[in-house]
Amino acid sequence: MGLKTVAETIKEVTRNHLTKNHGLLLGESITAVGWVNNTVPDCPGIVELPMTDVAGAGIAVGAALVGRRPIFVIRFQDFLILNGSPLIFYAAKTKELHDKSAPVFVRAIGADGLGPVHSGILHSIFMHFPGFRICSPMTPGEYEEIWENFLANDDPMIVSEHRASYGNTQELNDRIVDNADITLYAISSVRFELHKAAETLEAEGIKCNLVHLLWLKPFVVTERLTEPLLQSKKGVVIDPGYEIAGASQSLAYELNQATGCKVKALGLYDRSKCLCPPLQNKAPDAARIYETVKMLLNE
Amino acid sequence: MRSSTFGIIPGLSNTINQDISLEIFRRMCRVRYFEKGLIEAVKNGAITYPIYLSSGQESIAAAMSLVIPEFMIFAQHRCHATYLSFGGDTGRLKDELFGLPGGTSGGRAGSNCIQCHENNITMYGHHGLIGENVPLAVGAALGSGKPAVSFFGDGATEEDYVFAAMGFAVSQKLPVLFVCEDNNLSILTKVDVRRSWSMTNVAQALGMPAVDITDDPWTIYRKVQEFKKNLPAFMNIYTCRENWHMGTGTDGKPEWDRFSLVKDECNKRGLAKEICQIEKETQDQMKELWD
Ligand SMILES: Cc1ncc(C[n+]2csc(CCOP(=O)(O)OP(=O)(O)O)c2C)c(N)n1
Ligand SMILES: [Mg+2]
Numbered sequence: 186m187g188l189k190t191v192a193e194t195i196k197e198v199t200r201n202h203l204t205k206n207h208g209l210l211l212g213e214s215i216t217a218v219g220w221v222n223n224t225v226p227d228c229p230g231i232v233e234l235p236m237t238d239v240a241g242a243g244i245a246v247g248a249a250l251v252g253r254r255p256i257f258v259i260r261f262q263d264f265l266i267l268n269g270s271p272l273i274f275y276a277a278k279t280k281e282l283h284d285k286s287a288p289v290f291v292r293a294i295g296a297d298g299l300g301p302v303h304s305g306i307l308h309s310i311f312m313h314f315p316g317f318r319i320c321s322p323m324t325p326g327e328y329e330e331i332w333e334n335f336l337a338n339d340d341p342m343i344v345s346e347h348r349a350s351y352g353n354t355q356e357l358n359d360r361i362v363d364n365a366d367i368t369l370y371a372i373s374s375v376r377f378e379l380h381k382a383a384e385t386l387e388a389e390g391i392k393c394n395l396v397h398l399l400w401l402k403p404f405v406v407t408e409r410l411t412e413p414l415l416q417s418k419k420g421v422v423i424d425p426g427y428e429i430a431g432a433s434q435s436l437a438y439e440l441n442q443a444t445g446c447k448v449k450a451l452g453l454y455d456r457s458k459c460l461c462p463p464l465q466n467k468a469p470d471a472a473r474i475y476e477t478v479k480m481l482l483n484e
Numbered sequence: 485m486r487s488s489t490f491g492i493i494p495g496l497s498n499t500i501n502q503d504i505s506l507e508i509f510r511r512m513c514r515v516r517y518f519e520k521g522l523i524e525a526v527k528n529g530a531i532t533y534p535i536y537l538s539s540g541q542e543s544i545a546a547a548m549s550l551v552i553p554e555f556m557i558f559a560q561h562r563c564h565a566t567y568l569s570f571g572g573d574t575g576r577l578k579d580e581l582f583g584l585p586g587g588t589s590g591g592r593a594g595s596n597c598i599q600c601h602e603n604n605i606t607m608y609g610h611h612g613l614i615g616e617n618v619p620l621a622v623g624a625a626l627g628s629g630k631p632a633v634s635f636f637g638d639g640a641t642e643e644d645y646v647f648a649a650m651g652f653a654v655s656q657k658l659p660v661l662f663v664c665e666d667n668n669l670s671i672l673t674k675v676d677v678r679r680s681w682s683m684t685n686v687a688q689a690l691g692m693p694a695v696d697i698t699d700d701p702w703t704i705y706r707k708v709q710e711f712k713k714n715l716p717a718f719m720n721i722y723t724c725r726e727n728w729h730m731g732t733g734t735d736g737k738p739e740w741d742r743f744s745l746v747k748d749e750c751n752k753r754g755l756a757k758e759i760c761q762i763e764k765e766t767q768d769q770m771k772e773l774w775d
Contacts, residue, residue: 211625232626235655240619240648247623250608251556255627270645274613275620283589283609284601 191347192351194325195224195292198332199256203230211245212258212292213238217273221258221294222351238267246276249287249341254308259293262345263305276341277316286339290332295347295373295425297467300460306373306468308345312402312435319402321373322358327399337368345401347425360395361413366418367478368394368413370440372401372432373422375468382474391478401432406443407469414440420448421477426470428452447484451477486668486722488740491697493706501703504550508701509746511546511569513766515539516743518574519564521774523732531581535595538565540726543742544665545569547701551708552661556632557607558621560614561596562665562725566635567607572600574773583657615640619649621660631659631715638720639670641683643697647690653716654691660712662687664717665767670740671729687718694718699742703747718759 189197202208203226209234214362215225225231234241236407237374245257265272265329276287295306311317318340320330335342357376360383367386371379376397420440424433433450441448451469458466469477497505519539525531538545542565549569552634559566563664563685567577572588580587581595588598589609599609610617614637640646641664664683668675687694693714697703699721711717724738750759 232656235648235652237645237648237652240622240645240652243616243619243649244623244652247620247625249623250620251624251628251630253627257719270613271616271619274611275616278611279609282593282597285599285601285608336758361661368614 188354189325190351191323191325191328191353192222192224193284194328196226198328199224200226200228202254203228207253209253209255210246210258211241211248211255212482213241213260215258219277221260222348224351225258230302238264239270240432242268243271243275244327245289246271246287246369249289250279250285254288254290254336256290256292259291261299261303261305262293262295262307264303265293265307265310269310272341273311273314277314280339281316287341288335288339289341290335291341291343293343293345295345297349297374297425298465301457304458304465305362306345306424308343308401309426309431309435311343312432316340317402318342319345320400321347322399323350323373323376324353325345326356345373347374349377357397359397362392362394365392365394365413365417366419366482367391368396368417369474369478370396370410370420370436371400372398372422372424374425376467378458378471378474381471382478385471385475391482393478398436401436404436404439406439411444414446414448418446419481420446421451421481422448423451423469426452427455429455447481449477449481451460459484485667485696486560488698488742488745490722491703492694493703496702496706497753502753502755504705505702505750505753506755506762507550508543508546509707509750509759510766511549511699512542512743512746513763514574515542515546515568517766517770518568518577520774521770525662525774526732533594534730535581535732536561536563537727537732538562538724540738540742541565541665541667541699541710541723542569543701543746544663544704544721544723545635547704548663548708551705552633553663554604554631556621556624556628556630557605558610558617558624558632558634559598559607560610560617560636560640561612561715562637563596563598563610563635564586567598567600570600570607571603571605572598572607573603574770578773580663615643615646618646618662622649622653622658625653625660626656630631631661631725633661633663635665635710636662638664638666638668638675638683639678642679645665647686650687650689650692650716650718657716661708663717664718664720666720666722667725668722669725669729682720684718684720692716692718694720696720697722699723701735701746
């Protein structure tokens with residue numbers, strides 16, 4: 186126990202779905218180039234789609250309409266813009282309009298440092314539209330949880346994965362301390378930076394609560410989220426996507442509304458991600474988290 | 485190319501069983517007179533939001549529905565004829581148009597998004613993006629192994645995802661019939677202003693049987709019988725809409741009126757009395773429905 190990686194978990198969940206649950210797995214080049222970072226099992230039920238990023242999503246949604254609960258792989262989240270139309274305008278609306286659901290499990294894979302159209306984190310765009318469940322699992326246990334959630338409901342689900350998580354075997358637990366000065370909420374890959382950021386801050390006597398965000402939508406503001414903030418009075422929501430109109434701003438607003446506490450958003454700068462350093466505009470790292478917290482505490 | 489006679493197989497109305505001819509006409513009447521009631525309702529101000537009329541194009545669904553009643557249906561916005569011909573309930577369609585709970589989608593979806601999941605009919609609702617229904621039909625056939633028909637317009641054929649999905653259907657040998665109801669218009673822009681190529685040629689190049697024909701229902705009936713055994717396949721059917729793209733207005737007489745042509749043909753075949761009776765019965769039913 187505890188030694189299974191996220192990639193192995195995905196593979197196992199998928200194999201079960203395809204072999205025991207009459208499921209389907211669709212995507213482009215999913216049985217080549219490392220079988221999607223070794224997350225795809227070699228078994229029946231896999232459909233290789235041609236390189237057709239709008240029709241492909243429509244085909245997956247069609248399979249969802251007839252009850253196959255397809256897993257649909259998007260190798261880089263940026264491709265969600267092309268694939269988004271059938272997901273947003275069909276899958277996410279059909280239940281409300283027609284009382285007919287199209288539960289498709291969208292594995293949208295995030296990465297960083299791969300240039301302007303292969304490093305995006307696009308879950309925020311989907312949060313904007315009604316009809317989706319949206320989550321960003323980074324641990325084996327979380328992946329199992331969200332898969333169960335998918336099976337227990339009939340909504341399309343956007344699963345904002347990240348390559349940085351695939352080798353992870355550990356669960357990431359909240360850490361709440363007495364008399365914290367700040368509560369840090371993190372999403373997706375930046376969750377792996379939290380401890381480092383906290384260590385730097387704590388070296389200067391700044392005490393941090395660390396809270397991990399798995400669910401982006403529905404975003405239920407529970408006591409687990411509000412209690413640490415009510416105690417620290419200040420918080421930051423950190424997301425590897427763009428800050429403007431992004432998950433970090435949206436969730437910071439929710440937390441602020443629920444508690445009255447000051448909550449800042451930290452995400453990407455408003456500029457393209459270039460392939461070469463130093464212009465990669467990477468996800469906020471420990472250093473940026475540190476700077477943001479210092480600024481907030483000095484305000 | 486495009487005409488009221490293009491590709492007609494001669495003499496079919498004589499060889500195809502008379503009951504079929506009469507049933508085709510009955511289904512055409514159902515649509516025509518349902519929509520006449522609807523047009524009145526719009527003119528009286530009882531319905532105030534966008535509606536998309538099938539009048540003028542009725543023969544396509546009327547003929548198809550007799551050959552492939554069991555197919556899953558994925559229609560586009562101009563879908564009243566599809567719904568009614570395949571056996572949808574007029575009362576439920578009317579309720580949907582009035583936004584009532586008894587409607588096909590509980591009154592939430594409206595004219596361009598009609599669905600049906602009763603009386604052995606499986607028709608998935610459209611949402612309003614032209615051609616979106618084509619990949620959906622392909623995915624549904626892939627997922628279920630069951631045959632599907634996808635109806636779309638000449639405008640929708642130009643959507644990249646439409647032929648991408650058609651190509652995939654060929655690669656996977658999926659049982660999908662692709663039907664383009666070619667009224668020569670995307671809203672008000674004619675086909676030759678928009679493109680220099682023919683979708684029938686594209687479909688053939690993708691590797692599926694494909695044909696251009698006019699909306700003569702007997703020819704459609706026979707071609708669907710043929711194509712049904714050899715799916716996926718594509719049919720481009722020339723047709724004319726009577727009314728504006730949206731709403732009840734008209735721009736003068738359409739290029740041809742298939743409804744009258746079918747009546748004439750039935751009369752020639754000695755079915756004048758039966759035709760008259762069907763038309764009268766349908767008029768009465770629709771009057772009752774709309775009164
Ligand atoms: C993806 C998309 N692009 C554009 C439109 C706007 N639009 C609505 S209907 C229509 C014309 C469609 O023409 P056609 O497919 O030939 O159908 P017809 O109305 O002639 O039956 C257009 C362009 C749309 N609804 N969806
Ligand atoms: Mg048209």
